[in-house]
Amino acid sequence: MKALLLINPASGREKVDKIVEVAKRRFLEKEYHLDIYFSKCAGDLTEKARLWADQYDTYITCGGDGTINEVVNGVMQSEVRPSIAVIPIGTVNDVAHILGFSHNLEKNFDIIFNTEPLPTDINKINDHYFVYVAGAGYLTEVSYKADRQEKKKYGPLAYLKTGIQGLSKKPFFKAMVQCNDEIYVRNVSLLLVLSADRFGGFRLPFFSKKNKLNDGLVDIRIFEGRDVTLLIKLAMFILLLGRKQYKQFHFTTGKATITPLNNNHVKWNADGELVTKGKIELEVIPKAIKFYVNPKRAKKLY
Ligand SMILES: [Mg+2]
Known part of the structure; x- marks a missing residue:
């Protein structure tokens, strides 16, 4: 697995530090490749998710529903599409709940390492x-x-x-x-x-x-x-x-x-x-x- 952790740093410093720490440790144990990128501004993750789509097989989004939406919009603009995993931070996190990801970090990485990603519909409103x-x-x-x-x-x-x-x-x-x-x-x-x-x-x-x-x-x-x-x-x-x-x-x-x-x-x-x-x-x-x-x-x- 070659993964990129796409982080919305606005979600809170402490939680982000903890996620980075656990992600690094879990990827090191598996000897998988992990890069980390912090969003610079609104829309940045759409641009980067599109730009780097052929370099990773997995994007791990770290933030709320808006962060996932940004990454999805980038991935959809690419012919080659990495799989997406979701680590929730923030208040509502509907998408994380829908997909069964919680604030239990270890369990989230268990899902990422031990299951196959599932082809999922994406919806479109105009463009x-x-x-x-x-x-x-x-x-x-x-x-x-x-x-x-x-x-x-x-x-x-x-x-x-x-x-x-x-x-x-x-x-x-x-x-x-x-x-x-x-x-x-x-x-x-x-x-x-x-x-x-x-x-x-x-x-x-x-x-x-x-x-x-x-x-x-x-x-x-x-x-x-x-x-x-x-x-x-x-x-x-x-x-x-x-x-x-x-x-x-x-x-x-x-x-x-x-x-x-x-x-x-x-x-x-x-x-x-x-x-x-x-x-x-x-x-x-x-x-x-x-x-x-x-x-x-x-x-x-x-
Ligand atoms: Mg349906």
Whole structure:
């Protein structure tokens, strides 16, 4: 194995030092090659992940969901694609949870050394790649609005707090959704695209009945309604672990075009970052990158 540890140093010095120490020791024991790179600025890891893709067979990302997203966007721009492993640092770490990586460093390296990486779908919104979530409307603007300090202090609750504060501003649009040879027009308070069973730190095992991380499909759910109605629907969504509620619009697809009809400024969020505005083309790219996965999670999601 020839691996590159791609680190987001903004994640916290102490934790980063510990990870570097354990990584070096575990790679030395195996006599595998390990290089280490610290991100210099936002977007740097996308550039480097693309540039060095033919020099490594494995990238180990060290940071939160945003760090993984940066690396994935770089790897997708390359013909040769290293496998990706995920060491979580930071607050929410949805992708690490989805793949079964925890804060137990030794166990994470056991997975990297003792399992084969699994071909995994990557999703695309216009020209931006994402791993596990995209959306527009209420709540999706939250993750980049949630204050850094509050995220550190309250974890997922910071998102909820910012979400409740933003309720009166009610982002809302009429959308035309074209997918599976059908056209639907819906009023959207929140449109959520998920490839797995987790979002914003909340476990949603019943969001999709059959969706896997290697089936070329994602699930799309539209929440309608405003104010208290919307808040109740979202609370139920979390309490019912993602189950579809009465008359809710939900579909499974590998490709969709979504056109906001009455608002060109609808902002789209992917993996927690604002990526584009207005009309989108959504596409699943089947089995695009190999990811290391905890065997327990692999059984459920592959
Ligand atoms: Mg899928």
